[in-house]
Amino acid sequence: MHRIEADISRRQFLGGSAAVIGMFAGFGLAPREVRAQTPGRPTVLTNLRFFDGSTLSMQTGRDIVIEGGRITGLPAAGTGPADADVIDCGGRSVTPGLIDCHWHATLVSVSQIAALTQDIAFVHLVAGQEAGATLMRGFTTVRDTGGPVFGLKLAIDSGVVTGPRIFPSGAMISQTSGHGDFRLLNTLPRMPGDAPDYTERTGVAAIADGADEVLRRTREQLMKGASQIKIMAGGGVTSIYDPLDTAQFLQEEMEAAVRAAADWGTYACAHVYTPEGIQRSLRAGVKSIEHGQLADLESVRMMREEGAWWSIQPFLQDEDSNPRSNPIQQQKAEEVARGTVNAFEMGRSEGVNMAFGTDILMNPGASQSQGRQLAKLARFMSPLEALSMATGKAGGLLALSGPRDPYQGRLGVIAEGAHADILVWDGDPETDLAFLGDPANNLRLIMKGGRVFKETL
Numbered sequence: 325m326h327r328i329e330a331d332i333s334r335r336q337f338l339g340g341s342a343a344v345i346g347m348f349a350g351f352g353l354a355p356r357e358v359r360a361q362t363p364g365r366p367t368v369l370t371n372l373r374f375f376d377g378s379t380l381s382m383q384t385g386r387d388i389v390i391e392g393g394r395i396t397g398l399p400a401a402g403t404g405p406a407d408a409d410v411i412d413c414g415g416r417s418v419t420p421g422l423i424d425c426h427w428h429a430t431l432v433s434v435s436q437i438a439a440l441t442q443d444i445a446f447v448h449l450v451a452g453q454e455a456g457a458t459l460m461r462g463f464t465t466v467r468d469t470g471g472p473v474f475g476l477k478l479a480i481d482s483g484v485v486t487g488p489r490i491f492p493s494g495a496m497i498s499q500t501s502g503h504g505d506f507r508l509l510n511t512l513p514r515m516p517g518d519a520p521d522y523t524e525r526t527g528v529a530a531i532a533d534g535a536d537e538v539l540r541r542t543r544e545q546l547m548k549g550a551s552q553i554k555i556m557a558g559g560g561v562t563s564i565y566d567p568l569d570t571a572q573f574l575q576e577e578m579e580a581a582v583r584a585a586a587d588w589g590t591y592a593c594a595h596v597y598t599p600e601g602i603q604r605s606l607r608a609g610v611k612s613i614e615h616g617q618l619a620d621l622e623s624v625r626m627m628r629e630e631g632a633w634w635s636i637q638p639f640l641q642d643e644d645s646n647p648r649s650n651p652i653q654q655q656k657a658e659e660v661a662r663g664t665v666n667a668f669e670m671g672r673s674e675g676v677n678m679a680f681g682t683d684i685l686m687n688p689g690a691s692q693s694q695g696r697q698l699a700k701l702a703r704f705m706s707p708l709e710a711l712s713m714a715t716g717k718a719g720g721l722l723a724l725s726g727p728r729d730p731y732q733g734r735l736g737v738i739a740e741g742a743h744a745d746i747l748v749w750d751g752d753p754e755t756d757l758a759f760l761g762d763p764a765n766n767l768r769l770i771m772k773g774g775r776v777f778k779e780t781l
Contacts, residue, residue, distance in 0.1 A: 356456070356486050359776035361409070366391040367774065368408040369746065370401060374418035375753055377716030377737035380708045382417065382754050390744040393774040394733070397740060411769070413748050414781060419711065420736050421464025421745030421772060422760075423718035424694065425635045426614055426681025429455060429490060430471040431528070436562070436686040440506055444472070444526045451476050454691060455487025461694050461763045464745040464772045465489040465735050467635075467681070467722060469593065469614060470496030470504070470554050472527030477549075477730070486777065489731055489745075491722055493554035494545035495530040496595070497538065497581060502572040503560035503595055504529035535580040538573070542584040542592075551725040553585045557594035557610070558601035561656045562646065562685060568618070568656050571601050578608035590728040593635065597660060599623040606630045611724055615639075615683070617663035624670045633677045633721045638700040639664050644693040646685050668704040679721040680713040696761035707757045744774040748781065 361367065369388040376383060387404045389397040397404065430451040431439055439447060455476060458466065466488050468477075477490040498504025500514070506523045523529045527548075530541040542553050555578060559568040566572065582592045586609070593612035594605040602613055602623040612633040616623070627634055639645070641661035648654040671678050682697050684690050701710035719736025722729065734742040748769035751759025759766040770778040 356777055357775050358779055361774065366396065366405050366408045367411065368404045369411050369413055369418065369748075370404075371415055372413035372418045372748070373415070374738055375420070375708060375711060375715070376739060377420040377712060377719065380706065380712065382708075382752075388418070388738060388746065390746075390771075390774045393744055395738060395740055395742050395744050395746075398738070411776075411779075412781065413769070416768060416781075417749045417751055417753055418738070419747050419749065419753065420715040420719075420738050420742075421747055421770075422462045422695070422698065422714045423465045423467070423680075423722065423736050424458075424463050424682055424714070425467045425679045425718050425721055426469050426637060426683045427458075427463075427466035428471050428683070428685055429458075429466060429468050429473045429476055429487075431686055432684050432691050433688050434686060435688055439528070439686055440522065447526075448472075448475060452479065452485045452487075455480060455485055457691065458694070459486055459488050459770065459772065459777060460767075461692075462747045462760075462767050462770060463488050463694060464747075464770070465491070465718075465722070467491040467493075467552070467718075469493050469595075469635075469681075469683075470528070474527075474548050481730075488772070489735070491551040491725060491730065492549060493552055493593070494548050494550045495524070495527050495541070496554045496556060497530050497532055497541050497545070498556040499572050499577070500531055500533050501566055502531075503556040503558070503563050503566055505531055505563070505565070509565070532577075535576050538577045538580040539584050542581045546584065546588050546590075546728075549730075550590075551728045551730055552590050552612075553581055553592040554614075555581050555592055555594050555605075555610070557605045558596035558598055559656075560595065560597075561648070561653055561660060564650060564652055568597055568659060571598070571604060573604075575604050575608050578605060578610065582609035588728060589726040591724045597663075602627070606632055612721060614681070615660070617660045617667045619663075619667055619670065621670060621674075624667075624674050624676060627671075628674050628676045631677075633679055633724070634671050635679050635681050635721065636667060636671065637681050637683045638697050638703075639683075640700065644690065644697055646683075646687045646690070665704070668701075672705060677717065677720065678713055679718045680710075693761075695763055699757035699760045702757050707753050707755065710757060711753050744771060746771040 433454040479485040480487040496504040559566040559570040591611040715736040
């Protein structure tokens with residue numbers, strides 16, 4: 325894209341961008357920056373209490389200085405640059421932008437039947453609208469763990485659509501009969517020369533059997549711009565034909581994905597629930613375990629010893645759960661929910677690096693629970709510790725992408741040099757996180773990269 329754009333004059337490029345933005349304006353997808361930055365002048369947030377994403381206490385007596393989309397200083401209150409644009413936070417709580425480490429930007433707000441059968445353009449338009457809503461909930465960054473999200477990411481980064489930063493995995497890589505195999509039984513057997521399944525053609529999933537095929541599919545996602553690779557290493561809840569207890573991909577197949585990712589300076593994450601699948605993934609070099617609610621103590625300790633991350637979700641089989649109409653799915657969801665509390669307790673007691681995600685999937689309307697699901701973590705730990713799982717700790721997981729990090733800079737923290745992704749709240753995160761569940765009323769300012777997308781101070 326950079327090479328192509330270099331051949332287009334600035335006038336032509338700006339005219340074309342304006343036309344594209346105008347085309348999308350009727351769909352409510354145009355950028356909605358509400359406070360223009362004064363060129364060459366810093367912005368200062370003052371009169372605030374802030375959580376820096378790491379220190380488990382609120383800090384006072386400082387201002388936050390932003391220049392060029394980055395935090396450039398945390399001076400004593402009232403001692404910042406005199407020529408700045410000042411935002412008075414009214415004594416409110418300030419936090420880093422929230423991060424959801426297990427999100428499916430193109431699959432969250434469409435039903436499963438729509439995702440698997442409708443024109444993919446419809447799916448993408450719904451995703452564009454949902455991206456803006458995600459940002460308005462205070463989630464300034466998401467790690468997309470499977471789906472055709474590269475176009476949406478480009479649209480957001482180009483300013484055509486409003487939304488969070490996206491760390492894309494691309495198609496989720498699955499074995500035949502694995503958690504990413506969405507085919508119906510009447511399509512089997514697959515024969516040489518058969519056309520790819522709809523989900524493969526649209527970039528939802530990539531079916532691969534054998535190390536060579538896993539290498540090919542992994543490299544395709546890296547070619548598209550994946551910041552990390554997602555593999556399916558065990559059974560899932562949403563899928564019907566792969567029981568939870570199944571181990572998926574041989575270790576040598578996993579190793580192929582891990583090595584291909586490592587050659588590009590990044591890592592592989594694995595969807596998996598069971599001890600056997602977790603341990604096989606870790607032996608193969610996987611750096612992030614997605615879900616893992618059925619882990620045993622040996623597996624948890626192995627995560628810690630290998631320095632892996634545990635990307636975990638509050639699957640509690642409650643009003644915010646993904647819908648399950650099939651009895652097989654319901655039974656699997658209940659089994660996972662029974663393991664959730666134990667998983668959080670073991671992860672914390674054993675000192676595993678844990679980051680927050682939601683995995684809201686093919687569940688129209690449920691994305692509104694995103695902040696409420698983060699608030700649920702306060703059931704297992706202090707509110708600020710829970711908040712750190714969606715800020716500083718989540719940023720630590722994103723940093724594993726190394727040179728494949730699309731944004732190259734610290735996220736999830738309020739610190740000098742970090743991206744200026746900042747939120748101002750009505751609520752005290754030292755006491756509880758319930759306010760996260762109502763961002764429409766409690767979230768007073770949303771800043772992403774120094775640009776203000778909401779302000780009701």
